[in-house]
Amino acid sequence: MGPLTCIEYLGIVLDTDKLEARLPANKVERICKFIISIIQKSTCTKRELLQLLGHLNFASRVIVPGRSFVSYLIKLSTKVKELHFYVNLRKEARVDLEFWLRFLHNWNGINMFYDCNYTSNFDMQLYTDASSTIGYGGYYQGKWFCSTWPKELPSLNDKSLSMAFLELYLIVVAALLWGKEWKCKKILFLCDNEATVAIVKRGRSKCIEIMKLMRRLTWCACVNNFQVTAKHIEGRKNNISDALSRLQMEKFHRLAPHAEKAATQLPECLRSNVVLNETVKQLWTHAVANTTRSLYNIGNREALTRQFFLVKLKNILELCGYDPNLYNGHSFRSGAATSAGKARVEDHMIKVLGRWKSDSYCRYIKISPTSIKYAQQSLTES
Structure with missing residues (x-):
């Protein structure tokens, strides 16, 4: 051979x-x-x-x-x-x-060919910082992000866990934004929070919210083929990320003159970055949000209401050339009940699927003239 x-x-x-x-x-x-x-x-x-x-x-x-x-x-x-x-x-x-x-x-x-040694995030010019009362920011080789904390962010009673959550949140956001550039790298995050270091090294936490973030980070590392670990250091801070987390934009640009430029409006212009917005949104929706959060949300993250949906529906129908007055919220239930009837779904199952408490669902099932004619023929033949 x-x-x-x-x-x-x-x-x-x-x-x-x-x-x-x-x-x-x-x-x-x-x-x-x-x-x-x-x-x-x-x-x-x-x-x-x-x-x-x-x-x-x-x-x-x-x-x-x-x-x-x-x-x-x-x-x-x-x-x-x-x-x-x-x-x-x-x-x-x-x-x-x-x-x-x-x-x-x-x-x-x-x-087979990861870097032989771990590279610290500082050597990579990768800095993140969390200000518990203001916001958070990150910087990587001229690229950067910053924002205030999402209002829905869970509040952890344990202060050490709370700070660990915030620090880990930043690492995950950075990985989601720039992980594609870290292929085959072994990254050592230097952090002054011992709880964060322990969680990243073990890959686990007893805190459910932190574990959601850890799973997200692990999966991101898998997809982009890099490895992460952490090491504790005493009070090492970077002025660039510190300025970003406090939304001090003038100071940030003075400290990082070669950083990518943004519009003059601060910090709203940073939130207009589509990549950052979508990444943070996905991070919150898929990694942090709890199971009681609404499934459908409108732009300001509020739950989608029935009234909002109907208004938008009528606007779309009118733009498409249909008379919006011929349609309402029950049109969907009527159509679904009719389709279920054609598919020969049993009546009691239609009632369950449509969440009807009474037998009013029978009025929503539209029977075609062909079906009526077929039923009449069946009766005469019997």
Whole structure:
């Protein structure tokens, strides 16, 4: 056999064409099936959990970020003594397992040529700073962002956790904005907050809100192929990011004369940056917002109301050349009920899907003349 560019060695595929190490497809499929079988249960035995952990520990050789999402499962396995005893699979366990599924499907493999050493964020000219009462800012090689804190930002009772949340929030925003430029880098964030350092190094936190951010950072690192860790330092501060977090724009431009220029309006012009707006918006919506937050929101982040929707609908209909007076909010319910009737959905199911409390839904089902004619023919033939 001649030389090969792709071989399997000790259960890991080494590919010199793609310059990566990855799990074989059959192993990925087997682990995914195992995870799905566990997720579908409310409980599992300690033996099953340990078997799964064995697979995940092996997979973490090439899916490095996954290491952060086994510690809770390991702790869970210690709750009972005997192998045949059952453990309860709570939400935290399911979320970690779902993350593993995402890793296996979308990020199976590591680049063989990461930087040998970690580069500090200061050496990269990457600075972030949080002012707990004013706002936050970040700077990276001439690019920058700053803003006041979102009003909906959760308030954590523990002051140390609260500051850790704010510091981590900035790291995540920076990663979302500039992570594409960090490919194959190993980044060391120097931070004066010990709680933040511990969370970034472990990849986990007991705080639910912080854990949402940590998962977002981990996934961003996976997608853009970089690694992050943190180190504690005493009170090191950068004047550039400090000025940004306090929205001191004149001072910022004086300290960073080569930074990208923006419009003269401050700081509203910074919020007009589409990339920043969308990134921070997505960060809040997908990583921080709680499950009780409204699904649909209008521009000012308020919940979409029925009246607002109907006004916009009528405006659009009129622009399209339709008479808006022929349509109202019930038109959607009527159309849905009619479509369900044509699809032969049972009456009681239409009532449930439409959330009708009475039998008034029957009036919304429009029956075509063809259907009436067919029913009459059926009666005469019988």
